[in-house]
Amino acid sequence: MSLRRGGSTVAREASDKEKQPPPPEDVPPRPKSGNVQQRLQTLRIATRFYCAMKHAKELPTYKDNDFINDGQKIYIDEENKKMFLEKLRKDVEFLAQLKLMDYSLLVGIH
Numbered sequence: 001m002s003l004r005r006g007g008s009t010v011a012r013e014a015s016d017k018e019k020q021p022p023p024p025e026d027v028p029p030r031p032k033s034g035n036v037q038q039r040l041q042t043l044r045i046a047t048r049f050y051c052a053m054k055h056a057k058e059l060p061t062y063k064d065n066d067f068i069n070d071g072q073k074i075y076i077d078e079e080n081k082k083m084f085l086e087k088l089r090k091d092v093e094f095l096a097q098l099k100l101m102d103y104s105l106l107v108g109i110h
Contacts, residue, residue, distance in 0.1 A: 074107065 066072070076084065088105070095103060 074109065 062072075067074075091103065095101075
């Protein structure tokens with residue numbers, strides 16, 4: 001079984017947005033005086049910042065190059081390894097019959 005690397009148009013690393021929320025320095029300090037326009041602008045920026053933080057993923061989706069670049073590995077027992085490789089082999093054979101070369105695999109770690 002051989003898997004070809006490259007040729008895909010999808011990003012191979014988790015985006016910065018997936019990895020961490022925006023830095024807090026994007027939120028300006030709260031104005032101390034009663035300038036209404038300035039307070040409204042500060043509120044708008046702070047609202048956007050906190051909404052972005054809320055939507056940032058706590059557990060990002062890492063991609064293949066994230067594992068390669070960070071030297072990460074997934075450890076599974078021998079029985080699950082055999083089962084995983086057999087399913088992967090069947091998928092590759094099926095896609096080869098259809099003459100499809102791109103393959104995405106989602107691995108959940110619990």
